[in-house]
Amino acid sequence: MSSTHAALSRRTVLQSGLAGGLVLSFEWPLRAAPVNEPEQLPDQPGGQFAPNAFIRIDKFGKTTLVMPQAELGQGVYTAIAMILAEELDADFTQVMIEHGPPSDRLYGNPIFGVQVTGNSNSIRSFWDKLRNAGAAARTMLIAAAAAQWQVDAASCSASSGKVTHAASNRMLSYGELADTAGKQPVPDKPKLKDPKDFTLIGQSLKRSDTPNKSNGKTIYGIDAMVPDMKFATLAQCPVLGGKVKHVDDSAAKKLPGVRQVVVLDDLVAIVGDHMWAAWQGLNALKVTWDEGPNAKINSADVWNELRAASQKDGVVAKTEGDVNKGLAQGQRYDADYELPFLAHASMEPQNCTVRLTPGACEIWTGTQVQSRAQEYAAKVAGLPIDKVTLHNHYIGGGFGRRLDADMVTSAVRIAKEVATPIKVVWTREEDMRHDVYRPVYRDTISASLSNGKIVAWKYRITGSSVLARWLPPAFQNGIDIDAVDSAVDMPYDIPNKHIEYVRFEPPAVITGFWRGVGPNNNVFAIESFMDEFARRANMDPVAFRLGMLEGTPRLQAALKLVAEKSGWGSPLPARVGRGVCAQPSFGSFIATVVEAEVDDVGEVHLRRVTCAVDTGIAVNPDTIMAQLQGGLIFGLTAALWGEVTIEKGRVQQSNFNDYRMLRIDEAPPIDVLVIKSAEHPGGIGETGATAGPPALRNAIYAATGVPLRRLPIDRTAIATRKA
């Protein structure tokens, strides 16, 4: 199987069943060359059955499932284990789960071609691969039993970690078969289960990772402990991109527990006996920075440049019909929408522990890009990739931040100057001021309406291409397929469409993927515009959408359901409104209604959220509900308060006191309805984050009549008296 996996190109994966309609929210144009060829399969003692990179069964029947994706809280370890165990017919209560080592070849994400956890695609991309891996192992175990009993394999069956031959009432456990199963031929196309026979998939099984997260035993990257380790924290230039000019460390070095000051060209680090000493040392350090050209940049400059860029023609991402002719036909309406920079603010600050010895490097961290982190460490350490061992950990929130591995690079650079192993932990302030930020975006829409339907839609997206920085081969012909995702495939039946993209890289700021990625921009603009247009057509926002969703029946059904369950159309008090969002993003079809109240000073109170989702086969329905509940909170938080601003090249926000989070007393009840479906599984992790902001914005529109065009919400625009 492992060679089959290695040979699986993205094309064959697509042909084998991932393709089809909107299964993928977008398609990557090519498979990037894997960077990590060395195979790092764990030790395989004799008698162990390891038919592929995902499954190991020892002679005692202990079944270990190796996770190709990272667990950031999205429940993917449980879901992946369920899929493997389903087809393997393992005893799910007994399986062990192991973090996968770095390897693009063994654990590469079939959509990206490299080992990445992102874009809500763990389940939809690995679905076939994992089912085949489990089924192949089951087939080999059955074949081994049949051979031992000298019966036809077809007369044997497997369940709960055992093979049974009912006719002769014989049974062998997987442990007893481990040795001989490995000698069976690896089936090319093992028989998969009929979904009606699933016993695990579709059940809301308990998560495997939560018991130890409830008692403090889970080890995150930040908790790694290595013998003789020292603790370090760092400071980079407050002006983005600046360098170190001069350091006076005389006061810092006198502090108890401070062991070493490391000065590199772009950062300083203090090494101490514990984080407290390192932090005190950092505060005592007098650093003069060479601030560089970015010291002149303010947010106003970024917005001015963005708006200027959005006046230019973009590269055409999709065109259908004749948009100019269509625009001339009906009642035309124009609007533009803007979104700010955002920080990730994952609860676990960035960190990386490093042990460098002559000829080897070991790192402990939590990353969404295992192979890339390993590659970066190797490059800095000047070692071959196979001399770098990466221990991945449970991740205390990723949201896209840990798709970058700069925290690994800087930690290894510091470690090169220090004799002992070190754990580098960023302060919250450093984490927030040196993030890779969700880009600023500006979207302009011109559309026309005739007989209650949209006849033409001209849409221009202006924003950074995260993809061009992060996976350059995927950026082709001037189009960032992530930046136009959920725009080129917008769900509404519109005969004349024209969608274009203007790449705009903001000065000073490095942009990164942020939960919801490209769609969190496009869904906001499209769904906000839909409500403004519905009002122009004098139509109810839900009815207006439903009339143009004949071509997307799964979204239409979700929208009907959410309207019914949210009490859509029933009377509300003054200054209370309901807003809707319909999105076919990440291969899932989701309709959301937010009910919110706007008080007289413009403060927004979330009253209730209802969400209906058709995500195809729901591997673990409770996890899907949890992801939507959490994703909605994530998106609503951003809509209400999220904005990173730049002043003299410095990020102004620093911690949770000035980068506001939604708290429990502000959180609404959230009902999630999972629609039963037999379709290929869709993505879920990002979908709530994209749904929340437009639904809230539309609720405010309904409550106040004010069409907000940018986020975060402008309270003064919706207040009836001054605060």
Add this chain to the structure above:
Amino acid sequence: MNFSISINGTMHDVDVDGDMPLLWVLRDVLGMTGTKYGCGIAQCGACTVHIDGNPVRSCLLPIKTVGGRTVTTIEGVGATEAGAKVQKAWLDREVIQCGYCQSGQIMSAAALLAKNPHPDDADIDAAMAGNICRCGTYVRIREAIKSAAGGA
């Protein structure tokens, strides 16, 4: 300086600066990493521990102020009646996602229930609003507290 502190029923001797916050004593000196660093300014609640049963942000609590009072952390809270109930409810309701903030959430909830066995929504808001969850598990935290209180 030498300090003798009671943590989860066991005495620990540490030799550290008296201004060092309890958080770093727990994590970096004693290796008890269940208590988390999130913000360092008592804004997020990830570092919540109990001092004589009261929820306290350990990131700003100098070790010299602990004195003879008892410290309970996430590693030990399961030995208390309220803590055990909360941990069970957290798993029954499948509250946890990334889990990084949940040590603090559980400590705050356990302290609430120990003092107020039947909190209403306003009590829950007051006790839990100091704990940020970036995964957005608030809906389930509320349900789980009610469940642990026997109300749901």
